[in-house]
Amino acid sequence: MSPPTNKKETQAFLGAIGFWRMHIPEYSQIVSPLYLVTRKKKTFQWGPEQQHAFAQIKQEIAHAVALGPVRTGPDVKNVLYSAAGSHGLSWSLWQKVPGETRGRPLGFWSQSYRGSEANYTPTEKKILAAYEGVQAASQRARIGKLNRPGILEIITNWPEGENFGLTDEEEQEQVMRAEEAPPYNQLPAEETRYALFTYGSC
Template identity: 90%
Template sequence: MHIPEYSQIVSPLYLFTRKKKNFHWGPEQQQAFVQIKQEIAHAVALGPVRTGPDVKNVLYSAAGNNGLSWSLWQKGPGETRGRPLGFWSRSYRGSEANYTPTEKESWPPMKEFKPPQK
């Protein structure tokens, strides 16, 4: 199951889990709660990985104010739409929030995907 931009949607809820934060449920938290409930109801099912010379894999990345996300899609011969293989997202850590938009967009492909160990 996948929820697009999960980390960005729920960030108002996670902000209160940090130390030295007083809990206050305001309009921003209510909006995040309502939106994540709706997203859960319409989540996307992931497809199996296929291999072959005609199979194309595409990696998409997105960076917002609160975090970054990326997804891997696969399109086989004769398919007009790609199928999702996986989705990932996370909040920024430490100084990552200060990176330029270009650095934020390129972060997932460069740092989050590791080559297979031999």
């Protein structure tokens, strides 16, 4: 397949490969150079960055990850991995049953940084990746079942320098629900100094 020669061909190519979005880790970051040449106020200019992205996404499609079916049951663990890189956020939802080392992926999501998000600290970027991941995974869990609670049990960072799906070792942190604090006027004196109010004051 030869590379696109104008904006319309680039848009058609991006539309055709959109199906593979959930099968390819960091899809948004890979294709972001292709979106740059489709902007209305810019002239079409295909450079080395676009050529690299074009070749890479074709390679990724050829080796796309097969997604597993959603499984239910008391032994099924749902794990959300999130990562924040220099070009954007990515996360993936996996399911594990006893006897499986890594589990099966249900989907991969990614997005480039929007606005000032690229200027966030590394910690803020990781928090944003986890937040976006929880939103996407919760939405996927509730498709067709509006009253069903979220299915996430474990949220963890993907190990630094590793690609999604290439490691057997996982650092997992069990998500714990915070206990509701007593009203402010019932807190001990030393705790009132550090209490924060959720309606905006502190």
